[in-house]
Amino acid sequence: MSFNLLKGKRGIIFGALNDASIAWKVAERAVEEGAQIVLTNTAVACRMGTIDELAKKTNATVIPADATSVEDLTNLFEKAQEAMGGKIDFVLHSCAMSVNMRKKRTYDDLDYSFLNKTLDISAISFHKMLQVAKKLDALSEGASVLALTYVASHRTFFGYNDMADAKSLLESIARSFGYIYGREKHVRINTISQSPTFTTAGSGIKGFDGLYDFSDRMSPLGNASADECADYCVVMFSDLTRKVTMQTLFHDGGFSSMGMSLRGMTQYNKSFIDDNRDENGKIIYG
Numbered sequence: 001m002s003f004n005l006l007k008g009k010r011g012i013i014f015g016a017l018n019d020a021s022i023a024w025k026v027a028e029r030a031v032e033e034g035a036q037i038v039l040t041n042t043a044v045a046c047r048m049g050t051i052d053e054l055a056k057k058t059n060a061t062v063i064p065a066d067a068t069s070v071e072d073l074t075n076l077f078e079k080a081q082e083a084m085g086g087k088i089d090f091v092l093h094s095c096a097m098s099v100n101m102r103k104k105r106t107y108d109d110l111d112y113s114f115l116n117k118t119l120d121i122s123a124i125s126f127h128k129m130l131q132v133a134k135k136l137d138a139l140s141e142g143a144s145v146l147a148l149t150y151v152a153s154h155r156t157f158f159g160y161n162d163m164a165d166a167k168s169l170l171e172s173i174a175r176s177f178g179y180i181y182g183r184e185k186h187v188r189i190n191t192i193s194q195s196p197t198f199t200t201a202g203s204g205i206k207g208f209d210g211l212y213d214f215s216d217r218m219s220p221l222g223n224a225s226a227d228e229c230a231d232y233c234v235v236m237f238s239d240l241t242r243k244v245t246m247q248t249l250f251h252d253g254g255f256s257s258m259g260m261s262l263r264g265m266t267q268y269n270k271s272f273i274d275d276n277r278d279e280n281g282k283i284i285y286g
């Protein structure tokens with residue numbers, strides 16, 4: 001259902017690789033709500049992925065850019081304004097990558113050049129795109145900028161590795177830039193902390209299936225899907241949230257406020273069945 005929440009707005013969406021990508025769903029929802037969009041990803045991802053299919057569906061222009069390259073980002077923000085005929089009203093940063101994770105380097109054995117890459121792609125690129133946009137004065141008054149993050153920035157999660165550090169930095173950039181851009185142009189900058197979601201990046205996390213299930217059992221509302229994340233992004237891009245900025249917004253079915261749930265405890269107790277306990281966790285004396 002469309003509420004025309006983004007009617008007349010122009011947006012740039014980073015990171016739609018395939019139809020499982022969160023950015024893909026956001027692009028579809030934004031257009032459904034009346035927005036005009038430009039899609040961007042690395043040149044390789046544009047060639048290898050299925051972004052052209054999404055572009056066709058959403059009537060979008062594709063402008064390749066490596067989010068770590070100031071030159072590419074400058075070209076992107078200039079060309080996007082030309083393509084859409086005006087300043088940009090919303091931006092989604094949906095890019096992340098850890099070479100340490102890909103190469104199975106554990107957190108106590110990081111390769112530091114890989115770590116620099118993780119931080120550059122997954123966090124510093126957010127600063128770069130904001131700085132480029134500000135220097136070009138490419139964002140409209142009151143524009144809304146979002147980046148996607150994960151709760152491992154606040155609390156430690158097995159297997160999330162150096163991406164936890166990247167997400168902490170990403171959220172910090174949202175606060176620091178949010179102050180400056182808010183003060184000067186009422187631009188809102190927030191991060192959305194999303195539930196585990198089956199995507200290419202998500203599935204790269206060690207033990208992802210278990211993490212997904214654990215998180216679902218712990219959340220009173222269950223894990224939030226990519227489609228639901230897209231709904232939330234649309235609201236944050238709309239004029240209904242003009243005074244929300246510099247926040248990490250949890251979109252996780254309540255997970256981040258939980259300690260232990262009944263569903264989680266029940267499953268945990270099952271692991272003791274063979275260990276002289278019944279499925280309710282009661283010790284079986286015998």
Ligand SMILES: NC(=O)c1ccc[n+]([C@@H]2O[C@H](COP(=O)([O-])OP(=O)(O)OC[C@H]3O[C@@H](n4cnc5c(N)ncnc54)[C@H](O)[C@@H]3O)[C@@H](O)[C@H]2O)c1
Pocket residue numbers: 014015016017018020021022023041042045065066067068093094095096097121148149150193194195196197198199200201202203
């Ligand atoms: N999937 C999850 O469980 C989950 C949970 C919380 C947050 N997130 C975050 O959501 C965002 C989107 O990830 P996703 O899960 O949709 O996976 P995805 O793999 O579909 O998207 C990641 C994107 O990052 C892009 N990217 C990588 N390097 C880049 C670069 N140098 N320049 C520009 N783009 C680059 C990739 O091409 C890809 O499109 C990421 O920031 C991720 O950390 C994901």
